[in-house]
Amino acid sequence: MSDATEPDVLLGGDLTVIGQITTASNATLVCDSILGEQSMRVVYKPVRGERPLWDFPDGTLAGREVASYRVSETLGWGVIPRTVLRDGPFGLGMVQRWVDTVDRVSDGSSEPEIVDLCSPGNVPPGWFEVLQAFDSEGEPVSLIHADDPRLQRMAVLDVLINNADRKGGHALEGVDGSVYGVDHGICLHTDNKLRTVLWGWAGQTVPGSLIADVAELATAVDGHLGDELSELITDAEIAALAERAKNLTALAVMPVPNGHRTIPWPPF
Template identity: 55%
Template sequence: MPELLRRGRIDITGRLVDASNATLFGTVSADGVAVKCVYKPVRGERPLWDFPDGTLAGREMSAFLVSEAAGFDVVPPTVLREDGPFGPGMMQVWVDTDDEREFVDVCSPKKVPQGWIGVLRARGDRGEPAVLVHADTPALRRMAAFDVVVNNADRKGGHVLAGTDGNLYGVDHGLTMHVEDKLRTVLWGWVGQPLPGDVVEALEKLRTELDGTFIDVLGEHITRRETRTLSARVDALLADPRYPEPTGYGPAIPWPAF
């Protein structure tokens, strides 16, 4: 799949108008095989005060590489294309979603699905009580740990996708890998709880990879300081293998949450 994304012909058919940065939809094809894809050109990135201009595509790529190296497997296949129709940018396989499967929701406190975890209490437009909740599944626990590792500043509910293939995917990882703690997520339900055994194994695998040539691969997309900080986050989680709590130095949940 990555090879098809890297070498295939790109045909743009539309744009996701709700995205804050230019996000184009289309297909990439080669040798009679075609897949739907998302293409985010660097030139369409909206400037952010805390993330350097032109770096979001590299951060998306880094998040995919970390997911693969650790075995989290939560990010769809992703590549960087220098020859995109609007210049260099990130290209990622489009995830077809199963509308019958949800993992994050805002609902009445009386309608929280059985087994789900409450994260935040709030009130709706008319003052009615509401609660932000998410499911409690092994796949979602892995995603929450992955977000800590990559320092995800934008895990909205809409960035958690239930694929029609039965897998769980996370998308929109342009706001990751910052050297400052910027974790903002809707997946706070396990604060203080021990990391599952498979997550610890993934962290150990990633730690080994970071001691080898993988650190140089990441260095093609993020700065040396950012790779060192990534390694430090992995070390901290292995030293204290629990889900962290919000630092209190900034918003803990992205806005909007969806």
């Protein structure tokens, strides 16, 4: 399906529920969006299925997913699959294009996933070891991720949108060769809530090409992007996004973990 037809199917197709992702915290339904002869697999998260949180206003997670997507698109990075806010079988919700992912197990590959666990001492050369911990069975493990520019863009995006829950399972390696981030419902808070498994670049200089995009984002937030986001998040949250973009542009250095709650656990 061409990019030109994708928005129409995503926005205007009839959603038919074919399954549910039962491990998700909020109601997450897998659907086919059907418009005439065209069909697209999507993820649909209705607002009415959002679990209340103490630190995020009720009913705002779907809007935050769409706002995060628009930030990614303004940067020109394509990190987040196309995401829209629209009506569905269970009311208003977020609808996002499904990502077909690389299946290393079925392919017989011995390579780890782009974010993975391994035994300590077996970190692949050139990979980042984020921390050592114990798994659910009490066995020692290392949390690792690839030193991959596709993943680095995601890490920078997470700083900008203040992602409070970047788990390994939210970083998907698509069969099309791209790396996608999903599940951005708890982003864009005014308080610093960055929690991520992607700390490999902590304290490192951000590549100049990415900083140039961040600088353009800071300008866009004060203009057309800010107007778009005003329908999805608060003015204070938009101002906080602009401030993070300006600070990262000025410093050009990735933040470092500042406490024990900066890595989600379990990490998947």
